[in-house]
Each structure stands twice: as C-alpha cells, then as structure tokens.
Amino acid sequence: MAKAHGYPGFPNQLQAATFDARLTLMLFAHMPIAPAEAARGGVWSFLACVVLPDVVRWRFGSVDSATSLERYLSGRRNTFQRLWWRAFYLGTRPHASYSVEQLVHALGEDELVQVTERPSLAGIEGLAAAVAAGMLDARIKYQGLARRHLMREAQKRLLRLSSFVSLESISAESLDQHVAQIFEKVAESFATT
Incomplete structure (x- = not known):
C-alpha cells in the first residue's frame, strides 16, 4: 500500500x-x-x-x-x-447516509481530528459519524463556507450542548437532528458576519 x-x-x-x-x-x-x-x-x-x-x-x-x-x-x-x-x-454506530469508507475518504485530516480526537465527544456512540455526516451535508448546502471553520464552530457548540443534553442517551435520529441543527446555526452565524 x-x-x-x-x-x-x-x-x-x-x-x-x-x-x-x-x-x-x-x-x-x-x-x-x-x-x-x-x-x-x-x-x-x-x-x-x-x-x-x-x-x-x-x-x-x-x-x-x-x-x-x-x-x-x-x-x-x-x-x-x-x-x-x-x-x-x-x-460504532454508522450513519444512515454515509458509510465509514465514504466518511474517511471525504473528510480532511483536520476534520477527522476534530471528530475523533476530542475525548469528551469522540466516545459517544454514533456522534463521530453524525458530526462527519452533518459536516458533509452542510458543505453541500453552504458551499461558500470554509469547511474548517464550519467544523470547529460546530464542535464548540456540541461541547456546550453536551452540558445540557445527554448525547449518550438519545436515539440515532435525535442525535442526527441535533447535529444538523448545530450545523444550520453555525452556517447562519457565518452568513450574518
């Protein structure tokens, strides 16, 4: 190889x-x-x-x-x-829309680090795949935004959300919805600045 x-x-x-x-x-x-x-x-x-x-x-x-x-x-x-x-x-809990292979090939190094190397988030079953898929969906919808900024800001918001929502306990669908909403809010915040 x-x-x-x-x-x-x-x-x-x-x-x-x-x-x-x-x-x-x-x-x-x-x-x-x-x-x-x-x-x-x-x-x-x-x-x-x-x-x-x-x-x-x-x-x-x-x-x-x-x-x-x-x-x-x-x-x-x-x-x-x-x-x-x-x-x-x-x-650990693959995403419904993307395979692990698709996620690994589509994300850049910085994005993969953001998704998998934050100890408080990476260990939550299904969250890494949900965030990776959410970022890929957001990048299609909001093509003008820098992927790096989109991912980093979404991770910050996820960390804040994890203080109020038990991400470990919610269903895969709810997790996907929370992640999609976060990426929407991040994209909106960049659009207004």
Missing part, C-alpha cells in the same frame, strides 16, 4: 491523505480487536517500532527533518493507533 502511494520517496499531501484513508479502513478491517486491547499502547508501539518503522518514517518524515517520536510511541499521534481509532469511532 505504501508503494502505491510513493514509497520509498516521501509522499506529497495527496498521497499521504489517500494512504491514511486506505490504511484506516485496512487496519480496522484486518485488526478486529476489542477497544480495550486497542487502548493498550504496546500494540501500536510494536507495529510502529518493530513491524513497520520504515513506513512510519516514510509517512511522517522528510529529507530535511527527523520523524517525531510520537509517531512511533503509543498515543494519539501514533501512526497506526490514530487511524484505527478513527475507524472505530466512525463505525
């Missing part, structure tokens, strides 16, 4: 993004491990430091700089761990 995306030459931005999307889906499909096992750092450090260190260097290195240790060690920035968890969060 790395060779198909430019390995051993360092990847450009498009190659890196496409590689990450494909690897996300492959890891999740071929590593059917429980979340408790995925939370153990040794799994990911072993993959990055022993099995595929050359791929880590290729994906996050450059001719002029070394690869950060956080890409090898377990944690939110580990090359493989971050991708497996993305697929897990997006797939």
